[in-house]
Amino acid sequence: MPLFGSLYIGASGLQTAQNTLNTTAHNMANTDTKGYTRQQILLGTRGYVTISPSASAVSYQQYGLGVYYEQTRQVRDVFLDKTYRKETGRGAFYETNTKVIEEMEDLLGEFQGVEFSAALENLWNTMQDLYGEPCELTNQNMFISRCDQFLTRAKLVYQGLCDQQDNLNKQVEGMVEKINDYGEELVAINKQIMRMETGDVEHANDLRDRRNMIIDELAKLGKISYEEDFIGVVSVKFEGVDFVTSDLVNKVEIYTDKETGFHTPYWKQLANYKTNQYGEKELDLDAARLYDPTQKISTVMNTDIGSMRATLLARGEKRATYQDLEDENAYNKDISQSLLMNVQAEFDRLVHYVVTSINDVLREAALSEPDTDYLKDSNGNPYRMFELISTDPDIGFSINNMIVSEELKREPGSLSFRLQDNSEDKAAIRKMLEAFEAETYVLNPNLQTKTNINRFYNALVNQISNTGKMNKDFLDAQEATINETSAAREQVLGVSSDEEMEFMIKFQNAYNASSRYINVIDEMIEHIINTLGR
Numbered sequence: 001m002p003l004f005g006s007l008y009i010g011a012s013g014l015q016t017a018q019n020t021l022n023t024t025a026h027n028m029a030n031t032d033t034k035g036y037t038r039q040q041i042l043l044g045t046r047g048y049v050t051i052s053p054s055a056s057a058v059s060y061q062q063y064g065l066g067v068y069y070e071q072t073r074q075v076r077d078v079f080l081d082k083t084y085r086k087e088t089g090r091g092a093f094y095e096t097n098t099k100v101i102e103e104m105e106d107l108l109g110e111f112q113g114v115e116f117s118a119a120l121e122n123l124w125n126t127m128q129d130l131y132g133e134p135c136e137l138t139n140q141n142m143f144i145s146r147c148d149q150f151l152t153r154a155k156l157v158y159q160g161l162c163d164q165q166d167n168l169n170k171q172v173e174g175m176v177e178k179i180n181d182y183g184e185e186l187v188a189i190n191k192q193i194m195r196m197e198t199g200d201v202e203h204a205n206d207l208r209d210r211r212n213m214i215i216d217e218l219a220k221l222g223k224i225s226y227e228e229d230f231i232g233v234v235s236v237k238f239e240g241v242d243f244v245t246s247d248l249v250n251k252v253e254i255y256t257d258k259e260t261g262f263h264t265p266y267w268k269q270l271a272n273y274k275t276n277q278y279g280e281k282e283l284d285l286d287a288a289r290l291y292d293p294t295q296k297i298s299t300v301m302n303t304d305i306g307s308m309r310a311t312l313l314a315r316g317e318k319r320a321t322y323q324d325l326e327d328e329n330a331y332n333k334d335i336s337q338s339l340l341m342n343v344q345a346e347f348d349r350l351v352h353y354v355v356t357s358i359n360d361v362l363r364e365a366a367l368s369e370p371d372t373d374y375l376k377d378s379n380g381n382p383y384r385m386f387e388l389i390s391t392d393p394d395i396g397f398s399i400n401n402m403i404v405s406e407e408l409k410r411e412p413g414s415l416s417f418r419l420q421d422n423s424e425d426k427a428a429i430r431k432m433l434e435a436f437e438a439e440t441y442v443l444n445p446n447l448q449t450k451t452n453i454n455r456f457y458n459a460l461v462n463q464i465s466n467t468g469k470m471n472k473d474f475l476d477a478q479e480a481t482i483n484e485t486s487a488a489r490e491q492v493l494g495v496s497s498d499e500e501m502e503f504m505i506k507f508q509n510a511y512n513a514s515s516r517y518i519n520v521i522d523e524m525i526e527h528i529i530n531t532l533g534r
Contacts, residue, residue, distance in 0.1 A: 005065070006517075006521045007518060007521055007522075008065070008066060009064070009065060009066035009517075010066075010514050010515075010517045010518035010521060011066075011514075011518070012046065012065075012066030012067050012068060013066065013067060013510065013511075013513070013514030013517065014511060014514045014515060014518070015069070016041070016043055016067050016068065016069050017507050017508075017510040017511035017514055018511065019041055019069050019072075020041045020043075020503070020507040020510070021504065021507045021508065021511065023039050023040070023041050023072055024500050024503045024504050024507060025504070026039060027039055027495045027500050028495070028497060028500045028501070028504070030495060031495045031497050031500075034213075035209050035210070035212065035213035035216075036209055036495065037074040037075065037076055037205065037208070037209050037212065037493045038074070038075045038492075038493055038494065038495045039072050039073065039074060039075070039205050040072070040073055040074075040075050041069065041071075041072055042069075042070040042071050042072070042073055043067050043068070043069060043070060044067070044068055044069075044070045045064060045066075045067060045068075046064060046065035046066045046067065046068050047064075047065055048062040048063065048064050048065070049062060049063055049064075049065065050062050051063065071203050072203050072205060073203065073205075074205050074208060074209075074493070075492060075493055076212075076492060076493050077488075077489065077492045077493075080485060080488055080489040080492060081212070081489065083485050084216075084482070084485045084486060084489050085215065085216060085219035085224065086219070086223075086302070086305065087478065087481050087482050087485055088216070088219055088220050088482055089219045089220055089221075089222065089223060089224075089305040089306050090299070090304055090305050090478055091475065091478040091479060091481075091482050092220040092221070092305075092306060092307040092310070093304045093305055093306055093307060093309060093310040094304070094310070094471050094474040094475040094478055095307070095310075095475055096307045096310035096311055096314065097310050097314060097339065097471040097475075098468065098471045098472050098475050100164070100168070100310075100314040100339050100340065101339060101464060101467060101468035101471060102468065103164055104161070104164070104339070104340070104343060104464055105461075105464060105465070105468065107157060107160040107161065107164065108157060108461060108464070116153055116154070116157050116457065117457050117458065117461075119146075119149055119150045119153040119154070120150065120354070120453075120454070120457055122146050122149065122150075123146045123147065123149075123150045123354070124436060124454060126139070126142050126143050126146040127143065127429065127432055127433055127436070128433065129142070130142075130143050130417075130429055131426060131429040131430060131433060134417035134418075134424045134425060134426055134429055135416055135417055135418050135424050137412070137413055140412050140413060140415050140416065140417070141412040141413075143412075143415075144385070144404065144405075144408050144409060144412045144415065147358070147385050147386070147404050148404040148409065150354065151351070151355075151386065151399075151402070151403070151404055154347075154351045154399050155399055155400065157347065158344065158347060158348065158351075158399045158400065161340055161343060161344050161347070162319060162344075164340060165262075165315050165316065165319070165340050166261075168311050168314055168315040168340075169261065169262055169263055169315055171311050172254075172263045172265065172308070172311055172312060172315070173254060173263050175221055175307070175308050175311065176252050176253075176254055176263070176265050178221065179218065179221055179222075179238070179252055179308075180249070180251045180252060182214050182217065182218050183236075183243055183244050183249035183250075183251065184249055185214055186211060186214055186215075186234065186236065186244045186249070187244060187245075187246075187247060187248065187249050189207050189210060189211045189214075190211075190232075190233045190234060190244075190246055190247070191246075191247065192204065192207055193207050193208070193211075193232045193233070194231060194232060194233060194246075197231070197232050204232070208232075211234060215234070215236070218236070218238070219306075220306070220307060221306050221307055221308045222238055222239050222290075222305065222306035222308045222309060223238075223239055223240075223302060223305040223306055224236055224237065224238055224239075224243075225237045225240075229246075233246040238252075238290075239290060239291065239306075241267055241270070250267065250268070250269055251268070252265050252266070252267065252290060253265070253266055253267070253268045253271075254266075255283055255285060260317075260318050260319065262315065262317065262318070264285060264289065264290075265289070265290035265291070265308070265312075266283075266285050266288040266289050266290060267288050267290065268288075270287055270288040271283055271284070271285070271287075271288040272284040272286075272287060272288070290308070291308070291309050291312055291313075293312065293313065293316075293317060293334070293337075293338075294333050294334070296337075297313070297337060313337055313338055313339070314338060314339040314340055315338070315340060316335070316338035316340055316341035316344075317334065317338075317341070318341070319341075319344065320335055320338075320340075320341035320342070320344040320345040320348070321344070321345060321348045321396075321398045321399075322345060322348040322349035322351075322352040322396070322398060323396060323398070324341070324345045325345050325346070325349055325444055325445060327445075328445035328446075331345075331444060331445050331446075332445075332446070336444070336446065339467070342444070343460070343464060345444070346443050346444060346460050346463075347399075347460060348398055348399050349441075349443075350453070350456045350457055350460065351397075351398075351399050352396070352397050352398065353441055353453050353456065354436075354453055355385075355386040355397045355402060356397055357432065357435035357436065357453065358385045358386070358432060358435075359384045359385055359386055359397075360435075361428055361431045361432045361435060362384065362385060362428070363384065364428075364431070365425060365427075365428035365431075384405060385404060385405060385408065386402045386403070386404060386405070387402060387403055387404075387405050387406075388401055388402055389401050389402060389403060417429065435453070436452060436453040436454055437452050437453075437454065438452055438453075439451065439452050440452075441453065441456055443456070443459055443460060443463060
């Protein structure tokens with residue numbers, strides 16, 4: 001083997017040892033850097049020179065030309081990455097549900113010492129007092145006052161549920177903006193990686209770290225799939241639709257409903273337009289929605305992934321009322337899977353039952369005593385404790401569509417409960433009490449267990465509590481899965497300072513060995529030259 005050729009062999013050892021030392025130092029410097037992936041040098045052997053191709057020998061006589069640097073690769077596990085991202089997306093779904101339910105529980109006062117049930121209980125107690133002395137002005141005044149307090153408290157609770165919807169609606173807008181920002185950044189990183197790796201000299205690992213972090217965050221917002229091509233470009237699908245390609249991001253757009261103000265994310269490239277009855281073009285969202293709100297939520301179908309889906313489902317598509325519970329098919333299609341719309345509709349149904357029970361008894365009593373004026377207003381019509389605000393009969397007695405009679409509030413003595421023969425009309429009040437105790441009410445069409453008005457609210461709170469516990473149990477189990485997957489992934493891509501220190505010592509020794517090898521060859525060449533030169 002030529003001595004001068006041996007110098008190049010030693011130089012290749014020095015160069016590769018220096019590269020491995022630099023990479024190890026880079027790993028150690030980023031031990032605590034979030035999202036950093038451990039890097040590893042891949043080395044290859046240079047070609048061999050054959051000295052003697054003798055067939056009688058066991059193998060040809062050859063000598064090598066040294067070692068060379070192939071690439072600096074990231075140490076990752078593709079399977080663990082995909083598993084981690086899917087499970088974090090599912091965890092984000094149930095975390096969002098859990099937070100929404102906790103806010104609803106706080107709104108209903110279950111953890112603040114003041115419960116909405118107090119307003120219903122006060123109304124019930126006042127009705128019992130009124131039954132004892134129906135003609136007592138104090139009891140009459142208190143009855144009207146309790147009805148007003150009940151409705152006022154109900155309006156506050158319902159408005160709180162609407163405010164919660166509005167808050168989730170704002171979050172939807174922020175999530176869409178974040179998704180689009182991630183998409184633009186992924187495209188920019190794809191272009192940077194292509195530019196850096198075009199000459200096949202440098203591997204853009206730090207850019208890949210940033211790209212992987214973005215994909216991790218994107219996976220929390222929704223269900224994604226992705227793949228990297230041979231030139232290092234990652235393409236991403238979000239909810240099964242092309243989102244990021246090598247140089248393009250298909251942004252998620254927002255449609256805002258004119259009536260509710262609710263935002264609906266959709267894909268512009270999939271959107272169609274239809275002509276309405278006025279000849280105007282309207283956006284047809286059926287095929288372009290980011291999510292189908294009627295799709296069944298199932299772990300098996302992977303439809304329980306992403307905080308975006310959970311937020312949209314929890315918010316719902318509108319303000320729900322008791323009328324949304326009348327049609328079982330419509331309820332199961334549009335309402336049942338939405339946390340807030342479901343509670344809105346059931347809560348409105350409770351208030352509707354209370355209001356119509358009182359109104360129906362007063363009306364029936366007035367019609368049964370045609371010559372008695374105590375149950376009739378100034379126009380001779382039967383008194384209604386609660387009056388509709390809207391003249392549209394289709395709206396019905398919904399929380400935001402009624403008030404307590406202003407005439408009764410001004411003159412509570414008008415509701416004297418004294419019949420024409422000067423006797424007390426306890427029968428009317430007894431019917432009110434019986435209506436509150438009748439076991440004829442259900443929370444929603446999917447439940448068979450009947451309850452009365454007094455226990456209706458407790459049943460509603462229990463349902464919310466059970467739903468919250470179920471989601472919390474899912475979340476706890478999911479967090480355990482995420483932690484296990486994260487730990488396994490971290491073992492692969494994480495940097496161990498002890499392990500890197502071992503590599504540092506090993507590669508330093510390799511560098512020293514190459515240096516000593518070059519020194520030996522140098523001494524041999526010097527000796528030969530000096531000897532032959534005399």
